[in-house]
Amino acid sequence: MRLVAVFSLTLLLGLFSSISHAKDFYQIPLPTDAREFARLDSKMPAVMSFFSQQNASDLREYYIQQLGQPNSEQTLYGRENLYFTVNNKQVRILISSRNNWRQVDIMVQN
Numbered sequence: 001m002r003l004v005a006v007f008s009l010t011l012l013l014g015l016f017s018s019i020s021h022a023k024d025f026y027q028i029p030l031p032t033d034a035r036e037f038a039r040l041d042s043k044m045p046a047v048m049s050f051f052s053q054q055n056a057s058d059l060r061e062y063y064i065q066q067l068g069q070p071n072s073e074q075t076l077y078g079r080e081n082l083y084f085t086v087n088n089k090q091v092r093i094l095i096s097s098r099n100n101w102r103q104v105d106i107m108v109q110n
Contacts, residue, residue, distance in 0.1 A: 045109035
């Protein structure tokens with residue numbers, strides 16, 4: 001029983017470690033402080049979510065610098081939505097605030 005607990009903890013720590021240091025998602029770059037907490041990418045639309053301590057305007061500027069001007073943008077319920085085209089795929093980046101962190105959700109679809 002103890003061995004199973006140690007193995008499970010080791011597996012979880014290894015998984016968290018590899019997830020939180022991802023560099024990009026479908027060729028969409030991630031900020032260096034991105035802490036990934038969800039990824040659904042086995043089929044389209046693919047979605048990835050992470051937390052960042054950068055403020056919302058810095059994250060917005062990061063994605064504009066990395067991906068160019070968005071095709072469109074809108075703010076709904078205090079959440080900023082940026083729409084891009086990357087490698088002929090539609091990309092939506094949603095930036096919202098949670099306590100002292102920003103949550104960023106990236107959706108990639110055909």
